[in-house]
Amino acid sequence: MASAQNDCWKLIQEDGFVLVSPDGSIVKLPYKKLHELLLLLAGNGESYATREEIACTLWPEASARKQELNVRQAIFQLKSALGPEAVQVGAAGIKLASSFRIQSEKPVEQDNDLPSHIQPVKAFQSMLAWMAEWDPLQMLDLMRSNIEISLGAPPDQLRHLLNTAIPRLKIGHELQGWIPFWRGQTRLMSEDIASARHLFKSSADEGLNSGDYKLFSASILWLGSSEILLTRLDSAKRIAQQGQQKVLCLSDPSAGTPIKHLLGTIMIHQGHLEDGLRVLEEASDDSDGGILGRAINQGLRGLYLACAGKPSAARLLLEKPSLVANESGHFRLQSICELARGHIALSERSGEQALHAVKHLLSNSTVVKESHFEIYAREACALALWQLGERQEALDQISSSRALRRSLHMAYTDWDRMRLKPLALAS
Secondary structure (H helix, E strand, C coil), rough: CCCCCCEEEEEEEECCCEECCCCCEECCCCHHHHHHHHHHHHCCCCCCCCHHHHHHHHCCCCCCHHHHHHHHHHHHHHHHHHCCCHHHCCCCCEEEECCCCCCCCCCCCCCCCCCCCHHHHHHHHHHHHHHHHCCHHHHHHHHHHHHCCCCCCCCCHHHHHHHHHHCCCCCCCCCHHHHHHHHHHHHHHHHHHHHHHHCCCCCCCCHHCCHHHHHHHHHHHHHHHHHHCCCCCHHHHHHHHHHHHHHHHHCCHHHHHHCCCHHHHHHHHHCHHHHHHHHHHHHHHHHCCCCCHHHHHHHHHHHHHCCCCCHHHHHHHHHHHHHHHHHHHCHHHHHHHHHHHHHHHHCCCCCCHHHHHHHHHHHHHHHHHHCCCCCHHHHHHHHHHHHHHHHHHHHHHHHHHHHHHHHHCCCCCHHHHHHHCCCCCCC
16 A cells, blocks of 8 residues: 655556655556545645545536535545545544645647546646646636636536546646636636635635735635625725735835725725726726736626616617627626626616516526526626516516525615616615
8 A cells, every 4th residue: 555655646648547655666546536536635735625525526426425425435445545644534524634745747638538527628728738838827818718608517527527638738837826816716606606706716816925026916816706605794804905005015016906806895885986987997907907807897897787777878889899809708708798788778767678688698508507696697687677567577587686685695785776776676
């Protein structure tokens, strides 16, 4: 039996999967699912993987009872192969011991051997193969876009894809801090907000300690955004202000752009629409904001203006070429724009048009996997139905959105109350 040591184990991707212990001996894992489990745990780093996450990722088609048995057997066999001290099992789940480290000897190839049920779209496969050659921010935009394009697959499977692929890549030390950031994104997509927040905190600390200030500010943006999803606006504001103070002391002032975006969003949810829009516009005007970041900024400003009853100003933003060029390839941006168009129609008293826009949004299987988008779409649908005189249907939609809000512990903000004022149901 091999045991975990402080030296690195080596994972060699030549003809299949070869695991070499620190003393040079080859360790054979009995079957392929153990390879996948090891890679999943390695990708999780210091975070625990729950038994449910492992089961849904590795045996998505099995019954609950079969999944439980498979997970139990896999953990036992992995501990037998690597040594009992290599795998930590606790109430929170399973993780590799901090002393157990794996070094990948070869980057993943485009025709990788991931299981067929979690194969990504071709663009995502190519991106993984090239990742080590990309600039961090380019990688971030590309990975985020392609993960979201791939959301036809369940988020747990996408998370497994990320956890499996990352350890098999030769990523330089300067990019290691982005790994918890990417994993935080996948946790957020599967609405595991607590885990996402923990990962974004880790990547923010890593960015600050390593001098990667773009990683730091991007992590602060998503950490604060996670707090907004939980309607913890005071906490989000505190995170943004602390992040802004740190950025002011750095040598890269452009790193503050994402934090400006976060501050503007918080102001709007607190009911300070004009001030929030001004800060968001400043963030959009920053030349280092990135094409995709500027497009999302413009889409959100369009949505906020439409909800505030300013359809002309909202339409001007939604028709900007930079936004139109990116909308079709990015589900989150597309959802924001569809929602904004629905509210523009509501402002113009075009209930039928508004209803068509939001029902189209609700019919998108990708959108309904992210409950906060479904909440906003159902509330817009209720407003359109109310405007058309379909009162009971409107109340049904509001009832559904309230149930979703309760499940996510998502209270109404001042911005929500402003949006829903015609219904007088949010108070």
